[in-house]
Amino acid sequence: MGPEHVAYGMRASYGLPYVTPDLIIAWEREQASPTSNELTALAGVLWCSPAELLGKPRTLREHRLARGLAPEDVARAVGHEVVAYLHMEENDDWHGTDRQSAALADVLGLSLPDFITVTGRDTRLADLLRSAVTTRWQAYVRPVGKMVPLDRRVLEHTLQDLHQNYQGQMTATLSWGGDNSDSSAAGREFLDRIVEHFWATVQGVGS
Numbered sequence: 001m002g003p004e005h006v007a008y009g010m011r012a013s014y015g016l017p018y019v020t021p022d023l024i025i026a027w028e029r030e031q032a033s034p035t036s037n038e039l040t041a042l043a044g045v046l047w048c049s050p051a052e053l054l055g056k057p058r059t060l061r062e063h064r065l066a067r068g069l070a071p072e073d074v075a076r077a078v079g080h081e082v083v084a085y086l087h088m089e090e091n092d093d094w095h096g097t098d099r100q101s102a103a104l105a106d107v108l109g110l111s112l113p114d115f116i117t118v119t120g121r122d123t124r125l126a127d128l129l130r131s132a133v134t135t136r137w138q139a140y141v142r143p144v145g146k147m148v149p150l151d152r153r154v155l156e157h158t159l160q161d162l163h164q165n166y167q168g169q170m171t172a173t174l175s176w177g178g179d180n181s182d183s184s185a186a187g188r189e190f191l192d193r194i195v196e197h198f199w200a201t202v203q204g205v206g207s
Helices: 003-014 021-028 036-045 050-054 060-066 071-078 082-090 098-108 112-118 122-134 137-147 152-175 180-192 194-206
Strands: none
Touching (some): 003 021, 036 060, 060 098, 060 112, 112 122, 122 137, 122 152, 122 194, 137 152
16 A cells, blocks of 8 residues: 555545655654554554554553553543653653553553663663672672562672673683773673663573
């Protein structure tokens, strides 16, 4: 289907008279984003679900759209006013109590890594993990645990494994005859992906 066919389907079948081929192209090139209603209509025309169009959702809004929920549905479930919830969604800045956060994870079907991401805690988590692997990991069990509700033993094993992995890479690079720049590059690459390494290690330790 070309953009003109998709646009026609959205106008004729879903009552969106303003949708043009140029708008479809803008969505394809990620120059614009469809609203909730537009995404639902687009999925209908393409005979797929909104989740299939989004791929892996990353933001609060994308997770809501992937579940086919209206802002009112999520706001009601978590106990926020709709306007307040939309403001948080638009700014990727979640604010809620522990109960509201648990309700958010439940209504959107969020895994723990997804929950940390959509509530804007990835950057802070990455900072803590970088400090843990480059210094004494034991000092960061509690700070990381306050952010990520994991069993303490799992968390301890995870931080210890990450610390050993990082230190081992640095040592191995030098022992292979590499210079300090090689060691620094290996270390930077590991630290840049520290959150990814963290969740992979958690899964391995917990299994």
